[in-house]
Amino acid sequence: MTVSAGDAGLAIASEGLTKRFRGGQLAVSDLSLEVPRGSVYGFLGPNGSGKTTTIRMLLGLAFPTSGTAELLGVKVPGHANQVLSRVGSLVEGPAFYPFLSGWDNLARYDAADASASPKTAKARIGEALERVGLSNAARKRFRNYSLGMKQRLAIAAGLLQPRDLIILDEPTNGLDPQGTREVRSLIRHIAADGITVFVSSHLLAEVEQVSSHVGVMRGGKLVFQGSLPDLRRTGTARISVRTADEEAASAVFARLGLADSATVPGTASAALGDAEPEKVCAELVHAGVGVRGLSVETPSLEDLFVGLTGEGFDVER
Amino acid sequence: MSSADVAGTTAAPAEAAGAGEEQRSVRSYGRFLRSELRLVFRRRRNQLLLLVVALFPLLIGIALKIASPHGGRGGGGPNNGAAFFAQLAGNGVFLTFIALTMLLILVLPVVVAIVSGDSVAGEAGYGTLRYLLAVPAGRTRLLSVKYLAIVCFAVAATFIVAIVALVTGLVLFPAGPVTLLSGDTVPLASGLLRVLYVTLYISFAMAAVGAIGLAISTFTEHGIGAIAAVMILIVASEVTDQVPQFASAGPYLPTHWWTMFAALLRSPVDTTTLWHGLASFAAYTVIFVLIAWARFTTTDVTS
Ligand SMILES: Nc1ncnc2c1ncn2[C@@H]1O[C@H](COP(=O)(O)OP(=O)(O)OP(=O)(O)O)[C@@H](O)[C@H]1O
Ligand SMILES: [Mg+2]
Numbered sequence: 001m002t003v004s005a006g007d008a009g010l011a012i013a014s015e016g017l018t019k020r021f022r023g024g025q026l027a028v029s030d031l032s033l034e035v036p037r038g039s040v041y042g043f044l045g046p047n048g049s050g051k052t053t054t055i056r057m058l059l060g061l062a063f064p065t066s067g068t069a070e071l072l073g074v075k076v077p078g079h080a081n082q083v084l085s086r087v088g089s090l091v092e093g094p095a096f097y098p099f100l101s102g103w104d105n106l107a108r109y110d111a112a113d114a115s116a117s118p119k120t121a122k123a124r125i126g127e128a129l130e131r132v133g134l135s136n137a138a139r140k141r142f143r144n145y146s147l148g149m150k151q152r153l154a155i156a157a158g159l160l161q162p163r164d165l166i167i168l169d170e171p172t173n174g175l176d177p178q179g180t181r182e183v184r185s186l187i188r189h190i191a192a193d194g195i196t197v198f199v200s201s202h203l204l205a206e207v208e209q210v211s212s213h214v215g216v217m218r219g220g221k222l223v224f225q226g227s228l229p230d231l232r233r234t235g236t237a238r239i240s241v242r243t244a245d246e247e248a249a250s251a252v253f254a255r256l257g258l259a260d261s262a263t264v265p266g267t268a269s270a271a272l273g274d275a276e277p278e279k280v281c282a283e284l285v286h287a288g289v290g291v292r293g294l295s296v297e298t299p300s301l302e303d304l305f306v307g308l309t310g311e312g313f314d315v316e317r
Numbered sequence: 318m319s320s321a322d323v324a325g326t327t328a329a330p331a332e333a334a335g336a337g338e339e340q341r342s343v344r345s346y347g348r349f350l351r352s353e354l355r356l357v358f359r360r361r362r363n364q365l366l367l368l369v370v371a372l373f374p375l376l377i378g379i380a381l382k383i384a385s386p387h388g389g390r391g392g393g394g395p396n397n398g399a400a401f402f403a404q405l406a407g408n409g410v411f412l413t414f415i416a417l418t419m420l421l422i423l424v425l426p427v428v429v430a431i432v433s434g435d436s437v438a439g440e441a442g443y444g445t446l447r448y449l450l451a452v453p454a455g456r457t458r459l460l461s462v463k464y465l466a467i468v469c470f471a472v473a474a475t476f477i478v479a480i481v482a483l484v485t486g487l488v489l490f491p492a493g494p495v496t497l498l499s500g501d502t503v504p505l506a507s508g509l510l511r512v513l514y515v516t517l518y519i520s521f522a523m524a525a526v527g528a529i530g531l532a533i534s535t536f537t538e539h540g541i542g543a544i545a546a547v548m549i550l551i552v553a554s555e556v557t558d559q560v561p562q563f564a565s566a567g568p569y570l571p572t573h574w575w576t577m578f579a580a581l582l583r584s585p586v587d588t589t590t591l592w593h594g595l596a597s598f599a600a601y602t603v604i605f606v607l608i609a610w611a612r613f614t615t616t617d618v619t620s
Contacts, residue, residue: 056447056617056618056619059447059450059451060450060451060453061447061450061451061617061618061619062617062618062619063615063617080453081453081455084451084452084453085452085453087451089448089451091447091448091451092444092447093444095443095444095445095447095448096443096445096448097356097443097445098443099360099361100356107352108352108356109448109449109452111348111349111351111352112349112352112449112452112454112459113345113452113453113454114341114342114345114346114349114453114454114455114458115345116345118344118345118348157448
């Protein structure tokens with residue numbers, strides 16, 4: 001699937017986007033993102049895989065070492081200021097002035113926006129606070145907000161203006177399960193308005209329910225990109241047979257052209273590929289293999305994700 | 318990639334807008350600047366700084382009143398101090414010059430260093446810088462708003478010193494025609510005009526300090542570090558200016574021309590010195606604002 005970076009169908013497009021930090025750290029390497037308009041794109045990857053760095057480059061905060069990127073068809077970081085008013089964002093956690101109230105903080109960001117109308121500011125700030133359920137804490141100082149309230153305020157800041165694209169970097173960080181659910185439903189609502197949502201997370205489970213597309217990062221590289229069904233399709237189903245005669249079962253698998261066959265005492269298994277399990281079963285019985293049990297296992301999305309990102313707990317770089 | 322698509326989607330609204338666009342951008346700039354000014358002037362810390370700056374001339378006036386008429390032995394500025402103290406007994410207006418001279422040594426530059434050094438670094442430290450840029454505030458636009466607010470604060474601090482000192486002086490000491498350092502006597506109105514000129518001159522000096530602070534502020538995420546760096550720079554400059562061996566470098570130091578406002582208190586006024594001073598402040602302002610701009614528009618915001 002190759003799409004040119006200027007394609008109108010993409011909300012975010014990048015080609016060969018690379019970021020090497022001054023210390024020599026290659027944080028993002030040769031990244032070619034294709035985020036379709038109207039999609040909810042889950043940007044997944046373990047800690048340190050380069051998600052935040054990518055988002056910083058998309059928002060014009062960090063300058064790529066090489067490669068190009070476009071937001072809504074506008075080149076960034078070169079022309080970022082032309083497009084960013086149509087992009088709401090949350091980057092690496094909430095950040096506000098601790099000595100200002102939630103309301104005043106939003107007013108501050110709104111005042112910085114050259115495209116925001118001062119006449120509607122009050123209404124827009126009120127609405128944004130309402131939308132994240134913070135209306136009652138609007139006058140409280142940010143310093144006294146709880147972690148979840150801070151996170152909500154950051155999302156509210158992203159909703160101050162009508163947007164075409166919302167970029168959320170780990171929006172559920174620090175939220176309780178209820179807050180997490182609320183963010184998820186907020187994302188659904190935003191997406192229902194036709195807004196493209198680009199949401200990063202290190203947990204597949206967190207975005208699986210809301211995403212239409214996913215990109216998976218590992219060590220600064222994009223190791224998978226596509227729709228969720230695409231991701232599911234990368235998983236190969238395996239057929240396994242419980243039998244006393246594993247060798248004979250393996251021979252049948254080989255005759256049927258099944259790859260990756262393996263045996264452990266009492267079980268023989270192989271990748272199912274395009275073969276039909278019923279047919280394999282019939283062949284086994286026909287060949288006189290005593291079948292005690294037969295099962296077909298498809299890996300869960302979680303298994304596929306772990307397969308893509310590696311299982312280790314240690315940060316890889 | 319097809320650049321035609323890009324041009325088609327982004328250039329069209331920009332063209333259609335025309336002159337109304339410019340007016341709107343001026344208005345939105347004004348809104349941003351007001352927001353910045355509110356942030357600076359409503360901040361408790363900055364209000365305390367202005368309060369401190371206001372208290373000094375009051376305390377100096379009271380102390381000198383208690384010590385007068387013969388106690389005017391001052392630890393004031395390097396060359397102006399003693400002469401000023403002698404004049405104060407005769408005219409309260411001179412408290413302005415005394416207060417400004419004394420506060421110029423450390424207090425005023427420190428106050429400006431705090432606000433300017435914290436300007437960009439503070440935002441980086443809070444993390445609000447990344448959100449301002451993502452809004453998008455625009456890097457150059459943000460920097461210019463920051464600097465204008467610093468200048469406003471520096472001018473406010475300088476004028477507060479002058480006004481409090483003037484009022485205190487006129488209350489505690491006699492008022493009337495002002496005897497200048499050169500021995501000439503000018504009417505009170507002319508004396509007050511000179512107070513205004515002196516205050517403006519020092520405001521320019523402080524605006525230059527603000528530019529230095531702004532530039533240093535773009536190099537770090539630690540406001541305190543930037544503030545300390547500006548203060549070290551100022552003190553180093555003042556010390557260097559006192560060393561006879563470095564006399565030839567003197568005129569190029571940022572602090573060298575600060576106290577030259579004394580030229581306004583002689584008749585005839587030595588305008589060459591004043592213009593040299595103003596040129597020095599302008600040069601420092603331009604150079605350091607450019608440094609700040611070059612740095613701020615090209616570096617990653619990773620805070
Ligand atoms: N300013 C910087 N200077 C040097 N290296 C950096 C800098 N910022 C990030 N990195 C490195 O770049 C890599 C990617 O970091 P990034 O923050 O993009 O990861 P992430 O995917 O967002 O991780 P997390 O899930 O923990 O937020 C990391 O190895 C990190 O150490
Ligand atoms: Mg991150």
